[in-house]
Amino acid sequence: xxxxxxxxxxxxxxxxxxxxxxxxxxxxxxxxxxxxxxxxxxxxxxxxxxxxxxxxxxxxxxxxxxxxxxxxxxxxxxxxxxxxxxxxx
Numbered sequence: 001x002x003x004x005x006x007x008x009x010x011x012x013x014x015x016x017x018x019x020x021x022x023x024x025x026x027x028x029x030x031x032x033x034x035x036x037x038x039x040x041x042x043x044x045x046x047x048x049x050x051x052x053x054x055x056x057x058x059x060x061x062x063x064x065x066x067x068x069x070x071x072x073x074x075x076x077x078x079x080x081x082x083x084x085x086x087x088x089x
Contacts, residue, residue, distance in 0.1 A: 025070050026081050032063040033085050
């Protein structure tokens with residue numbers, strides 16, 4: 001499986017406050033970004049997989065909502081997340 005417990009723990013440890021910080025916006029954005037990159041690679045190989053395409057669209061929307069939330073609440077946290085994940089140009 002591409003997303004096991006150790007991978008999640010590592011993402012939460014790196015982008016959250018601790019390895020058990022699963023609720024912060026930064027850690028959720030990082031987890032969504034990881035899943036989005038995996039689904040994008042899957043769709044490059046399986047271009048007719050419309051269920052995965054829909055799941056990818058939903059994930060992108062969730063990540064976008066979280067980033068908008070971060071932007072309105074705390075612009076510095078937003079900028080650090082964007083910089084660390086390399087989302088914007």
